[in-house]
Amino acid sequence: MAGPVDLKDIFFVEADELLSALEEGLRAIQTGAQEADTVNAVFRAVHSIKGGAGAFDLKALVGFAHRFETVLDALRAGQLSPEPALLGALLHASDHLADMISASRRGGATDPEVDERVIAALEAHAGGGGQKEEEAFVFEPLALDGPFGMDFAPIPASQVLRRVTLTFRPHAGAFASGHDPALLMRDLCGTAPCEVTLDPSALPDPSGFDPGQSYLSWTVVLQTERTDRQLLAIFEFIEGSCDLVLTAEGQAPAEAPPAAPPRAAAQVAAPFATPSPTPVAKLSPPAGAAASPASGAGPRPTIRVDIDRVDRLVDILGELVIHQAMLTEAIEQSPGFGSVDVDRSLDQLRQLSRQIQESVMAIRAQPVKPLFDRMHRIVREASMAAGKSARLVTEGEATEVDKTIIERLADPLTHMIRNAVDHGLEKPARREEIGKPSEGVIKLSAAHRSGRIVITVQDDGAGIDREKVRQIAVDKGLVAANADLSPQEIDALLFLPGFSTASEISALSGRGVGMDVVRSEIAGLGGRVGIASVRGQGTSLTVSLPLTLAVLDGMVFEAAGQTLVLPVSTIIETLRPDPGMRHSLGQTDSVLDVRGRCLPLVDVGMALGFRRSLKPGEGEIVVVVERGDDGAIALMVDGIRDQRQVVIKGLEANYGQIAGIAAATVLGDGSIALILDPTDLAVTGPVASRPVPPLAAE
Amino acid sequence: MTLRILAVDDSLTMREMLRQTLTEAGFDVVLAIDGVDALDRLPDADPDLILTDLNMPNMDGFGLIDAVRKGDLATRVPILVLTTESAATLKDRARAAGATGWITKPFDEVSLVSTIRRVAAV
Amino acid sequence: MRASGFVTDPDIRELVAFRTAGQDFCIDILSVREIRGWSRPALLPHAPTYVQGVINLRGAVVPILDLARRLGLEPIENTDRNVIIVAAIQNRIVGLLVEAVTDILTVPASDVQPTPDLASETTRTMLRGVVVQDSRLIRLLDVAQLLPQDAEAAA
Structure with missing residues (x-):
């Protein structure tokens, strides 16, 4: 089943949100910052992705998400403990799930072997604890799902009508569960010839009548070509809440092998089903009104607006500002200028248009959090590839920046972070030697500072080796051998085109892009990059950007x-x-x-x-x-x-x-x-x- | 009269899918994002049927069923649960909680509508 | 390959003819957005000499190229009588400063002849061919060539 395209778009948008919730939750568990619901939320994220993927028949995604979810379920049930190794594998699976989703979004797929390797690695970490105690996962379209839905299956023409008698007595609980015997009768009889008898004999006299009880039973005699299984399937939902006796005359038609062992044989003389052997579900905590206050604290109503509409508004606003300037100029040059009223009106117009601008900019403004969240993965991957141990710490995630700027920051920021891991941090062994914790820290922060956004990437690594930087610049002919350079000037050499301090080309940063690219990308946003470093203590890159591009x-x-x-x-x-x-x-x-x-x-x-x-x-x-x-x-x-x-x-x-x-x-x-x-x-x-x-x- | 359905799911994709499918099938649809939201909407929605997901934040499907069955309004409204798995344990659990029936995700329009027709009528 | 990519009748071409530095040129009408009078452009620093600057065209910033200089001819005199042909070239909007627009020509495609060997190398690379009308030789410009080729410039 393929849904309409726009639904799929919604799915991918939602999947992105779920992926960040997933990753964030896993990180919270990793750092011990989880709350009561964190594991549940993580489980739900993968579960919802599975559900949505199923709707669009993304089989690889469903299969992966299901196995992922199974491990999370065991974690949720306390059968697994959140050991660092398991969390590492969970995060890796989460990253891969993100890759699978973006591949699906482009209409492609990830390598099934990689899918399998990642999920198998996770299951290996989970040990045996990840196996669900339920029966195997069945992923099939609904119409094929067990007896349910058989009504729609074509019926072989060779089957003959036979006479079946059903006696049906709902329990009181059936009504409490919202069942309506009339609807069941309707389903049962369908268009076939049938005869329904109501048996009111169990009705007490009016004084003893309890509306909450069930006193009636029905006997239905029908001519049908349907199998017993198909007939019993009609009562599937009410199973356990009724007595049902089915008596068939003549040979029951042959049945297809059932998907699940049938619970009732063709001759059913006993109550249709025994009470469910499964422990009755523990109903979830504070139900009803007690939980209602939570909804008051929920998110405020929002609307989704196409960004083009907002951009159009920004454009119109630009024209407004220009025309306001033209009007002001024209009035100031006109002979009658000097009227206090005109002056005041112009001033108010100016203030109003500024307010509209600020409001429109606020619409475009978004917190940097989603951007920052993406950087955790960059740190994980970069540190793994470089054989380093690193952790990203973020600050000021709520800082709001123009949407366009956020989008265009992703690349330079990714590069700066990779660079910090790759060139900034020392190897774990070296760090231990000099008395630093083996795990390096990359700090990413955002703040508003005097009308600009300031984003800082700071590492606690070795700092810039200025002698080396200078030597490389001299070797490459970027500066004269005898040039007298201040420490700041040496640091600035890193931004020269083609400059790279890595003596061997690193798989991470050495892709032909250097800090010069970062600098020009930031400049393209009307921003600038600064660098500061203390030998042995680390390096920090500071990006300063305008609040808006408009x-x-x-x-x-x-x-x-x-x-x-x-x-x-x-x-x-x-x-x-x-x-x-x-x-x-x-x-x-x-x-x-x-x-x-x-x-x-x-x-x-x-x-x-x-x-x-x-x-x-x-x-x-x-x-x-x-x-x-x-x-x-x-x-x-x-x-x-x-x-x-x-x-x-x-x-x-x-x-x-x-x-x-x-x-x-x-x-x-x-x-x-x-x-x-x-x-x-x-x-x-x-x-x-x-x-x-x-x-x-x- | 049109059958009015309160559809509860925390996933935007599923909500949108339910809204489109059910509206096309001629039902009135009220959407809720979790159990708590569904209970809030229950008095105004006055549904002929509740369709609910099981795994949701704040209040899950089981909590919602229990609250509806033990509440003051629409205590006997048919409730269908939407489950991803066809595992029998979940169905039994849902049934024990007071669900009228279930629908396995992913669903198609035909089976969704016919299942609804099996348990609800106006 | 045609500059425009689509014409209603592939055999008929509509061309905007104009004059600059004492020579006749034309460009495909499909790349012309509008023709407007000259207005003083704001200078651009570090620009090639043929870039006069930028003007405001209903909110868009549009660079103005002195076509004569671009073709390596004598720069034209700056007067208010000059006109700007606003053209769309490879998703960019560019103003071409010329002396005057002279005509709109409708010619069969077969009338476009190969560039004769008389033009200078600079001019030749920017020409698609020539059209002869009333004994005048009108040079058909390849507008895409008016912008420096990115690959070479960036490499």
């Missing part, structure tokens, strides 16, 4: 006849320096002495290649901007216009990335202004040596 507070300024924008978040101060504050450094470079701090002085127009020299009156205003770990820089500009919200428009779609430029925006008059990226601007260097960027990097 709008930013910008300072609009002029340089070399162009209108440009600087993100306000990067600006430290604006000043008009005295000539005495400027000092030349060598032929071309100069620095600005700002209260004793010497900052590199750069003319924006020249840095961008828009002019080769300054005329009087140009570059007289200086904006000091922050460049993250690279320190501050003083930018010379011609004039400052104003500060406003600007809508970010990517350049990538029709052009490509440009060094020193984060994006573009549309100004109130409809013209375009480029938004500078001061971080990148600083590393721009002499214009002439810059390679020409491709116009259409696909």
Whole structure:
């Protein structure tokens, strides 16, 4: 049975949620942080995946999930104890289940041999404790499931009608279980000729009548071609709650071998079934109203909205902001400007549109938790492949980030984490030698800091071996042998294209991508990466990102006849320096002495290649901007216009990335202004040596 | 009159599948995500039949059956349990708890509807 | 292979003809989105000389290429009379700055002749052929070639 496609989509979305619940639960058990329901939740996750997979006939997935579930069931029943080895195998099975699901999603499948190896390894860890005490799992479409459903099986034409007499007396419990004798009679008789007699003889006189009791019995005589088994199947649900006697005249038709031993022979003179030998189910804890308060604490109602609709809203909002800017400009230039009412209305409009923006951004914002959760697996796999022992600790998982940013963070973050395990952590033996716990810790944290998101990947490994890094850079001709490099400059070498400290190419990190790729991916998000390291204590990589990709507070300024924008978040101060504050450094470079701090002085127009020299009156205003770990820089500009919200428009779609430029925006008059990226601007260097960027990097 | 069914399952996929299948078959459907939610919805839903999953958080299927049978409302409503396994022990357990019958997942529309018709009518 | 990928009648081609640097060119009408007047672009740093900058086209940032420079011809004079042909090239929207749009031509595909040996190498690689109309030689541009080839640029 294949469900409609959209149901399958729902299944895969849900499966992702279940997989993270599964992994999270297993990790909680591993770290001893589990709660009462954790093992149940883990079991349910696999069980629900099995159920959904069954609906779409994903057989390999069902089989795997079933065996997985069996082990979890034993764990749940206390037949297995959560030893580290078992948990390792459970996590591995959970990872493989995730692989199987993503393979199914793409319409493919994982290698059955791998499926078998993984699940067999889990069962081996589980020992004999994983065997369910029930009968073997039967996975068949319902219509073939035992006697039930036989009604729909085609009946061989050769079978002849025979006369069958059934006496049926429901017990009181049958009514309590929601059974309706009339419906059973309807099923029993069907369209066949039949004769039903009600026997009211057991009815007490009205004074002794108890509506909760059962006093009636029915006798049905029918001409049927159905087998006894098929007839008895009608009473399957009510078995144990009724007396049933079936008497057939003549030879019973031959029956197909039953799927389960029949409980009643053709001649049934005894009550249809004896009470179930299985221990009566212990009914689950606090039922009814007592449990109701839990629903109050449940998740608040949510709606699922297609992301395209939200994106459309963001686009419209961008247009609104632009037109608001145009309107403001037009009004300010009109002769009647100066009215307090107009001014106030404009101000309110500004505030309202900012509020709408914040609300829309909040819709797009998502916690980083699912992203962080995925990194546990990366650490597990990376440490296994590198022969290291590592644990991921996460912090600030509730930090919310724009959805687009989260999506585009997955790759760089994965690479940073792998790198931390692969190059950051020492081998367990080495760690023990130097008195560290053999298990390394990778700490992944997220936080909002002054209008930006800061994500840190920190390891407690050996730290950067600067001598080695420097030597490699020299060997590769990246720096001169006699270059005088500060520790920070050496660390920054790691971000140079093609740089890799691993002397042998590692299976993990050495796939031809280096930290330079991470840096450019983060830059593509309007972010920057910083690195800090202490020898023997570890390395930390800090990624700083804008809250959103859609709008930013910008300072609009002029340089070399162009209108440009600087993100306000990067600006430290604006000043008009005295000539005495400027000092030349060598032929071309100069620095600005700002209260004793010497900052590199750069003319924006020249840095961008828009002019080769300054005329009087140009570059007289200086904006000091922050460049993250690279320190501050003083930018010379011609004039400052104003500060406003600007809508970010990517350049990538029709052009490509440009060094020193984060994006573009549309100004109130409809013209375009480029938004500078001061971080990148600083590393721009002499214009002439810059390679020409491709116009259409696909 | 249309048969109204309260369908209870913690899996979104199953809920959606039940909603589509049952609605197409001409039933009214009220959905609940677990036993607790089902009990909350019971008074308003006033179902002719309850279809419930067994493995659920907060309150599982057995808990729901027990609460319905021992409660004040719809105590004799037919209840069908949805089970993944066809294992007899589960069926016996469900029956002992007061379930009217069961449906084994995965189900197809024909068998689902005919099973419902076997235990419920308006 | 056709630039457009689909035409209603494969034997008939509609071409937008224009003039720049004193020469006649045309491109397939299917790659043309609109034709608009010149507006001052914002400069792009570190850009090739033929990239004039970017303009705002209903919210999208569109680069403007000076077609004459792109073809290695004399750059055209910057005047308000110049026009921009907005074209879709390989999923990108690009503005081609030219002197004037002269005509819309409807020609049988067989009228498109191979590029004669007279053009310079730069020009030749960007031409798909030539069309002769009223004794004028009109060069049919291969718009895909106007963008630098990524593979070479990135490698």
